[in-house]
Amino acid sequence: MVKDEIIKKQINFTLKETNFENLGKKYKGKVRDVYTSDDKIFLIATDRQSAFDRNLANIPFKGQVLTQTSAFWFEKTKDIIPNHIIDIPDPNVVVCKKLKVFSVEMVIRGYITGVTSTAAWTAYSKGERNFCGNILPEGLKKNQKFEKPIITPTTKSDEHDEKISAEDIVRKGLMTQGQWNYISDKTFKLFQRGTQIAAENGLILVDTKYEFGYDDKGNIFLIDEIHTPDSSRFWIKGSYEEKFSKGEEPEYIDKEFLRLWFTEHCDPYKDETLPEAPEELVVELSRRYIRLYEMITSNEFKTEVGDVSGRIEKNLKEKGYL
Numbered sequence: 509m510v511k512d513e514i515i516k517k518q519i520n521f522t523l524k525e526t527n528f529e530n531l532g533k534k535y536k537g538k539v540r541d542v543y544t545s546d547d548k549i550f551l552i553a554t555d556r557q558s559a560f561d562r563n564l565a566n567i568p569f570k571g572q573v574l575t576q577t578s579a580f581w582f583e584k585t586k587d588i589i590p591n592h593i594i595d596i597p598d599p600n601v602v603v604c605k606k607l608k609v610f611s612v613e614m615v616i617r618g619y620i621t622g623v624t625s626t627a628a629w630t631a632y633s634k635g636e637r638n639f640c641g642n643i644l645p646e647g648l649k650k651n652q653k654f655e656k657p658i659i660t661p662t663t664k665s666d667e668h669d670e671k672i673s674a675e676d677i678v679r680k681g682l683m684t685q686g687q688w689n690y691i692s693d694k695t696f697k698l699f700q701r702g703t704q705i706a707a708e709n710g711l712i713l714v715d716t717k718y719e720f721g722y723d724d725k726g727n728i729f730l731i732d733e734i735h736t737p738d739s740s741r742f743w744i745k746g747s748y749e750e751k752f753s754k755g756e757e758p759e760y761i762d763k764e765f766l767r768l769w770f771t772e773h774c775d776p777y778k779d780e781t782l783p784e785a786p787e788e789l790v791v792e793l794s795r796r797y798i799r800l801y802e803m804i805t806s807n808e809f810k811t812e813v814g815d816v817s818g819r820i821e822k823n824l825k826e827k828g829y830l
């Protein structure tokens with residue numbers, strides 16, 4: 509358990525952005541800074557908290573939680589599919605294989621939920637029944653488990669992700685039929701493994717998304733991140749049934765509550781500037797992310813208060829990357 513004191517101290521040192529020269533061409537993602545060199549990619553997880561396609565706040569230790577949670581899951585799933593990891597030289601940095609990326613996000617859902625305009629529950633409650641080619645039955649309740657998980661892919665774009673069916677993915681040439689068959693099969697298997705390990709640790713893996721890439725020989729790899737709080741939703745398993753049967757919201761430990769705060773205090777889709785998230789909520793989110801890491805991995809989360817960027821630079825130099 510990391511003390512609130514430590515989290516509060518780290519608020520002054522959150523990693524908002526990096527600017528490393530000589531690491532490669534930089535692309536600033538929503539959450540990660542990506543440096544591309546000749547044959548490698550450096551994924552540096554910052555502490556940025558993204559939602560509604562914008563940055564809501566900076567959360568102490570978040571980049572470290574993301575990197576270390578992802579690292580845990582890559583290790584636990586490497587028998588299902590090889591992944592892009594080469595090295596983890598710092599708690600916030602992954603060195604990975606440079607691959608061509610399928611411009612499809614493989615979203616998979618075990619439950620129907622969500623509050624945003626793009627959420628599955630929002631669409632279902634408005635009467636939509638066809639979800640990327642999956643026809644859903646009548647009478648589902650919010651937060652209900654699907655009989656079988658469904659894959660609802662979206663296209664990857666800088667603006668807004670668009671839902672797409674398997675048929676259209678192949679028709680538009682984003683994947684061949686063979687690649688789709690392989691990747692969708694791996695998506696189900698990864699989600700099954702995630703669900704099982706989460707359950708052993710008192711969690712429900714509600715939904716998540718995977719990204720895949722391929723090398724010059726056409727070998728397919730799992731890339732990006734896996735089963736992190738950014739790419740996934742988790743609920744507490746022990747209280748789910750009771751809450752669900754009473755029509756109450758499950759206990760969740762993800763960013764949903766911060767999103768809720770913003771939807772209640774402004775219009776995060778339209779307003780030009782956003783209000784500053786209250787410190788209480790920032791600390792709470794950090795605490796939840798750390799707790800999630802500790803629940804999932806059964807490891808103690810090791811913190812170091814101070815300048816993250818300086819530490820990364822030191823580690824990258826020591827390992828000869830800078």
Ligand SMILES: Nc1ncnc2c1ncn2[C@@H]1O[C@H](COP(=O)(O)OP(=O)(O)O)[C@@H](O)[C@H]1O
Pocket residue numbers: 536537538539540541542549551592604605606607608609719721731732733
């Ligand atoms: N092995 C890889 N090869 C090439 N690109 C990758 C690899 N792993 C992840 N990426 C890309 O790096 C970016 C990660 O940063 P992120 O903050 O998620 O950005 P985005 O806003 O684009 O989602 C993503 O665009 C992801 O597709």
Ligand SMILES: [Mg+2]
Pocket residue numbers: 537538
């Ligand atoms: Mg991303």
